[in-house]
Amino acid sequence: MSQTTGEKIRAAAERILQGKPERSGGRITVTDLAKEAGLSRATVNKIEYRHLIEHFRTQSVSNPEADTSVEVWRSRYSRLEAATNAHMRECSSATKKLEAQLQTLANTVQLQAVLIEHLRSGGTEPTPLRAPPN
Template identity: 30%
Template sequence: MTTTPDRALTDDGVTAQTAQALRAAMQRLFAGKPQRTDGRLTKQNLWQEAGVSRATMNRAHTILAEWDAHVAEHGTATPGEARRDEEIQELKRKLADKTRENTLLQKRLDAAATAIAALHHDNTLLREELAARGGTVIPLHRPRGHDRQEV
């Protein structure tokens, strides 16, 4: 089998045009700006984005090694997915903080309500006891001027 000069294979294992198409597709996918796919970082999207067959992509060993290295280092999340995931994590952290704060405030509120109920109960018993003895409730604070003798 002879190869014509315009179909010569590059070091990537495919023609220069195919290598260029695959690399351009890779860059679009990594940048989160796909033109022909949903943008997920999958090999299926790579060959579809490049407009080549899967078999042709599979012959581009160097390019596939670059793809695999990038995916291993950065994960398969697109930039948009990564931003979304970071935002979700931040919102989850804020929710957890607010939940802890709410729990603390609820505990304080429950303690205050219990104390108020106990004081109300004690006050009611003391008033009943005082009424049974025929006494009256004397205010702790008298209005100003009430203590002075008028001359």
């Protein structure tokens, strides 16, 4: 059974007021309420839903737990920062591996170029080659 528009607005308001938005930034605004409900702002602003918007605003002011406060944002920021740092470590490790592989390939190409030049200049037996210092 699908939710009615009013039910969607109420559920969205509840999630925002609890600091657990799923689709929006969680700010106490009609725009975020509409995003959270999956509705257009025009729909939420219709006259028949004005009482829900007023209730939403009243609850946000009277309920200190309806928090999009600094603590909620700090918590969100901390989670995002931890995830970003983990991704950065993964990327750094992958980059180091790729750089090592690139250096190996560059050394191989350089050695082959020397061998080709030796053979072109009339050499019949290749001279032993040493890898260039890293």
